[in-house]
Amino acid sequence: MIKNEELKVEEYIEFIINRIKTVNNKINAFITINEKPSLKKAKELDKKIKSGKKLGKLIGIPVAVKDNICTQGIKTTCASRMLENFIPPYDATVISSIKKEDGIIIGKTNLDEFAMGSSTEYSYFGATVNPLNYKLVAGGSSGGSAAAVRASMATLALGSDTGGSVRCPASFCSLVGLKPTYGSVSRYGLISYANSLEQISPITKDVHDSALLFNCISGYDPLDSTSVNKNNKDYKKYLLKDINGIKIGIVKEFFGEGTQDLVSKNIWDAVFKLEDLGAKYEETSLPNLEYALPSYYIIAMSEASSNLARYDGLRYGFRIQDRSYNWHTIFSKDRKLGFGQEVKRRIILGSFTLSSGYYDEYYLKAQKIRTLIKKEFDKAFAKFDALIGPTMPILPFKIGEKVQNPLVMYMCDVDTVPANLTGIPSISIPCSFYNNLPIGLQIMASPFREDLLFRIANTYEHNK
């Protein structure tokens, strides 16, 4: 419509901004609305369309961006008091890519502080509410991005996935969340929490949009030393409606203790559906998966304690005004007031697991378990094209239900962390509803086989 000039970009963006202004006070998806620059950009794009110049792939599309991804001139808070007034002097590479494709950064979305959480309740700016049911959490940590897309306040969104932070809210808000292969999307400008695990990831309404956004943000970036130089595919080519002969492994451990029966049942119904559509399935077991969750948390907390050491309040961020203290005391006081409870827990426990005498027992051991889990996945992918399980073991839960009990909150990530530990790509797509509550289907493939994920996901989406 925009390309045919039936609708002006400016009109559309005005509509979206009005929508955000009406809805956001109920949902709390956005921390910052990028109103004026978006309207200005919309006018420029209308001129560009009129001029007949070549248009980008995201022409006039409003994109919501998680507030731990740096945007030049737009506040990037990480939902933390520590960065409440931080305005980055540069754009993350993914932001430059979206701008290059004529997309519009419509606003910055809420998250668990520094992406540490599974419900978007641990935010300095308050919890995000699930647009499907205001009593429920949106999932996390990229809950604001998911809620923004679900409530039509943005067409596409970016989150980051460290242990399920994009797939969980996608599942809880009935959306598509893709955690790409580690190294396929540049992390330059993503504020680090656990850098060996995390990837910037698209959250979208359907599989087509996921492939479109992934096309735009993936690729080699010399500014990220873990970026992988691979020839990029056009992933839209893999939006097929055919999975004839595809071999799928159903991972037993994904249906273990803690998984609600009705979740298991709905996922199995999806498996039978995929079989009807031509896929072949077989049950399989990856026994070391039972160690994935504790290993993940040990590694994530250890990396967090190191990554977040940079917040000293000196060069940027929160700094107390008192001048009478010495260096270390000021540093400790800045961090006392600047960080929330969950961030403090993870930094302190990460200091413990990295400390002399405990390093071997926790951090090093977790990294060795990671090797074993990776080997099990390699073996499984020698036999199967894709592995399937639920994204979340439970249905979306009530706001406030788990927030006082961190360990119970961590348990929610049991099915999503294996993809981060091993670097493999994983997608969560809407599977079905139970009592109006969404259940997400998780599909995993071997590294750099996002094409398979899109193929299976697209086939399922069109035949549900």
Place this chain on the structure above:
Amino acid sequence: VNILKKKNTISKKDIKKLAWLSRIELLAKDEDIILKQLNQILEYFKKIDEIDVKNVEPCYHVIDLINVMRKDKQQPSLDKIIEIIPQKKARYVKSPRII
């Protein structure tokens, strides 16, 4: 230096040390809550004691990292970083006393 006495639970004394190592001042009222929570989490982490990892190499990164080198040529600098320093004098960061 082995700062913490080797054991698998954190004591009130340890939490003060860990908080200091982490440069996070804890409020006295928060110490007990955080202590209880951290010990619950550590108890759960003991799960990994069950598995034998003898002769297994650690996996620090899932992809084979290669050193990234670039030409020793000046790149555009981020002059604006000076503007966001909370307390400064001219172009310098104003820090608290170190000693």
